[in-house]
Amino acid sequence: MTERTMNITLHVWRQDNPGKPGKFERYEATDISEHSSFLEMLDLVNEGLIKDGKDPFSYDHDCREGVCGMCGMVINGIPHGPQAATTTCQLHMRKFKNGDELWLEPWRAAGFPVIKDLVVDRDAFDRIIQAGGYITSRTGSAPDANGIAIDKKTADAAFDAAACIGCGACVAACPNASAMLFVSAKITHLGLLPQGQPERKDRARKMVAQADAEGFGGCTNHRECEAACPKEIKFANIARLNRDFIGAMIKAPDDVPKPQPVR
């Protein structure tokens, strides 16, 4: 079978640091194999730039297997590109046509300042997890695998939510740059399991307060996050988050501190 090749025009967002304004620069990717991955195509373009003595553009990537959550850019207006439920690294050039013109932009959110070009700082997500997205458990020897019985449906639902890789595509897709899908994935993951119950009320309050303090917007129920999520995290999780949060604000006996805005 003959291999199809294509020429692609790229408009890549170039920005030196968070403080400086950025702009698009145009590059040509020529003779790209349809079998190459999207990131391999970018690597080829960057190799050409290096050979010409120019500054290659930066983008995030790590495992290239779709599980680590490092990669991600907005490709022609869709986070992670046109293929549903797929990270940028798992996207292949066979999804594109010869002559396509692609606009590559970083996740755009106040909570995710641009470090360089297509790379954004996602420490905000780490701080949201640190605020309450964990269970405080004794770290002794591993418990027996079936020590705590959990029915299959609940385990599956918790696992679906735990599949969130924290890439930030939900924030990128949201018209309000809201992080609620990310927060709700962790709330659902831990809230469905018995181990997550003791800290459930604190978790909802602390994670929401931190997400707000990071400068992410509020959810206005457009469902763009769910459509863009490479791990198909469900929008219904946000309703669970709201339920946990409202319940905790009304019923929890103690207060939690109000975090200071991060920026």
Next chain:
Amino acid sequence: MQQSLRLTDTSIGKKVAMAASGVILFGFAAGHLLGNLQVFKGAEAFNSYAEWLHAHPQVVYPTRILVLFSLGMHVWSAWTLWSRNSDARPTPYKKKQDLATNYAAQTMYATGPLFLAFVLFHLAHLTVSPEYGFMGLTEESPFANLVSGFQHWWIVAIYAVGVLCLGVHLRHGLWSMFQTIGASHPKYDRYRAWIANLFAFLITVGFLSIPAGVMANIVTL
């Protein structure tokens, strides 16, 4: 000293205020519609309904206060959420494709203020004008005011635009309300949009039926 987190400090808390006040405003709109549909029963029934309202300030004034308070809360939460949300993306996308949203969700910040502007016009037209005798309106017969008002094409046009704004606003707002208060269950989620669309449709058609009735000479002096 470190402050404690309050519900209204948070984005979700503001959305709860939006949902709660929205439900009250929706309830008022539904009650207002049911009352005013009596226009189809004729001048006597409609005017006696209006008289009953005038004779019962203990009903009218608490309702007005509740509606005004809810409106204030709705506008406050909309304003604070809008300013938070617009700050959350300082640099806009050059390209942005919408995958899931719809026209109703995208126009909430337009249909809301437009509908509020219509309400002010509506109050000026049918509540304030009769007191001062503008446009030949009198306090004698609210029925006559309504029928003569809808003889003017431009009043019908403003009214129709206002009602359509409300309908579109409710379509997203009612559905959103379920999600915001956490009313979600895999078994019943598909009914949420259905219920929201049904009520938005009933409110829109209900209110539009009144000028339509006047124009079709079903409601006449």
